[in-house]
Amino acid sequence: MKHLLRAGLLLAGALYLCGQAKPAKNFPATAVKPSVEQTLMQMERDWGTAEIKKDYAAVERILADDWVGVDYSGNVVDKAQAIEDLKSGTSTLTSEELGAMTVRVFGNTAVVTGSDTENSTDRGKDSSGRYVWTDVFVFRNGRWQAVASQSTKAQ
Numbered sequence: 001m002k003h004l005l006r007a008g009l010l011l012a013g014a015l016y017l018c019g020q021a022k023p024a025k026n027f028p029a030t031a032v033k034p035s036v037e038q039t040l041m042q043m044e045r046d047w048g049t050a051e052i053k054k055d056y057a058a059v060e061r062i063l064a065d066d067w068v069g070v071d072y073s074g075n076v077v078d079k080a081q082a083i084e085d086l087k088s089g090t091s092t093l094t095s096e097e098l099g100a101m102t103v104r105v106f107g108n109t110a111v112v113t114g115s116d117t118e119n120s121t122d123r124g125k126d127s128s129g130r131y132v133w134t135d136v137f138v139f140r141n142g143r144w145q146a147v148a149s150q151s152t153k154a155q
Contacts, residue, residue: 037103093118
């Protein structure tokens with residue numbers, strides 16, 4: 001009899017809890033907030049797409065004001081110079097295929113390492129090829145932004 005009563009109480013409790021866990025209106029029951037890793041990998045994809053489409057506003061949102069990058073030639077570039085190079089056509093990206101990415105999160109800082117194969121030009125020369133890179137992101141003011149980048153052309 002105890003087992004039957006306990007089972008009945010458990011069933012009643014489960015039914016009660018199921019009734020309480022209704023999804024909010026207009027919010028799909030299967031929707032899940034993306035993880036930090038998913039968010040940063042999407043930002044990497046968005047970054048390349050923005051450069052291809054010449055969506056400078058999107059690139060400006062992704063890069064923090066204090067962003068600094070080291071390109072495949074060892075040149076150090078700040079955000080203002082990178083945006084100017086995109087706008088002037090000094091650097092162009094016409095296609096990009098991203099390889100696997102790894103995201104490591106350390107509190108409000110994350111490091112993304114990956115590779116891509118791209119068609120691009122830099123300072124009037126073909127710079128197409130395969131690259132490996134590292135981007136550092138920081139979560140501040142309620143959003144992730146890139147603060148440092150380094151790229152190496154793979155041989």
